[in-house]
Amino acid sequence: MIAPSILSADFARLAEEMAAVGGPGRGADWLHVDVMDAHFVPNLTLGLPVVESLLRNTGTPLDCHLMIEDPDRWAPGYAEAGAHNVTVHVEAAAEPVALAKNLHAAGANAGLSIKPNTPLDPYTDLLRHYDTLLVMSVEPGFGGQKFMPEVLDKVRAARRMVDTGHLNLLVEIDGGINADTIEQAAEAGVDCFVAGSAVYGADEPERAVEQLRSRAADAFAHGHR
Numbered sequence: 001m002i003a004p005s006i007l008s009a010d011f012a013r014l015a016e017e018m019a020a021v022g023g024p025g026r027g028a029d030w031l032h033v034d035v036m037d038a039h040f041v042p043n044l045t046l047g048l049p050v051v052e053s054l055l056r057n058t059g060t061p062l063d064c065h066l067m068i069e070d071p072d073r074w075a076p077g078y079a080e081a082g083a084h085n086v087t088v089h090v091e092a093a094a095e096p097v098a099l100a101k102n103l104h105a106a107g108a109n110a111g112l113s114i115k116p117n118t119p120l121d122p123y124t125d126l127l128r129h130y131d132t133l134l135v136m137s138v139e140p141g142f143g144g145q146k147f148m149p150e151v152l153d154k155v156r157a158a159r160r161m162v163d164t165g166h167l168n169l170l171v172e173i174d175g176g177i178n179a180d181t182i183e184q185a186a187e188a189g190v191d192c193f194v195a196g197s198a199v200y201g202a203d204e205p206e207r208a209v210e211q212l213r214s215r216a217a218d219a220f221a222h223g224h225r
């Protein structure tokens with residue numbers, strides 16, 4: 001799956017930018033929306049009122065990545081608004097099990113994200129309550145950063161736990177994904193790739209999505225033969 005990150009889109013033309021990457025069946029599978037509060041990360045983007053408008057203007061499922069403090073308080077609002085997947089950071093959530101239950105009760109899938117230096121091991125039991133694991137492959141906060149291949153060990157570990165039935169979730173990766181880096185991520189076992197600058201920085205964003213998808217599919221098959 002490919003989830004273009006609208007962080008790299010033109011914020012004055014978000015409806016057109018979402019349409020430019022297509023939708024289910026042709027183009028983007030999900031649209032990735034980075035919510036940043038200038039506290040959990042040193043950047044400020046958008047919040048619930050904008051997400052509500054985005055939901056009214058697209059049929060593509062929204063994948064909301066909350067890089068915010070106190071997600072226990074704020075994340076359920078994104079689920080109630082109709083986001084398909086709401087991801088919170090394990091480093092910020094106070095009661096992640098209760099939070100996942102609240103997200104499910106509000107009708108969304110629950111995602112848990114880990115920063116590059118956060119280990120996976122302490123959270124594997126917790127992940128049984130989640131539908132998505134978002135492995136950050138850059139320090140969260142900004143688009144256009146360099147991919148950190150060292151996080152792929154966490155992807156491989158998560159993939160093994162999914163393939164052996166210990167976990168039941170999608171493995172997602174975010175940060176520095178482009179035509180050069182997507183193959184190693186796919187070989188490690190990623191299911192869903194977030195890409196911002198590689199999609200919205202391309203001359204033809206929808207074509208960039210399809211190129212990423214085809215490279216990932218070939219590499220995934222290669223890594224799991």
Ligand SMILES: O=C(CO)[C@@H](O)[C@H](O)COP(=O)(O)O
Nearest residue numbers: 005140141143144176196197
């Ligand atoms: O969450 C983030 C950044 O914190 C990402 O979703 C970025 O939007 C990815 O941008 P690229 O690295 O693909 O340019």
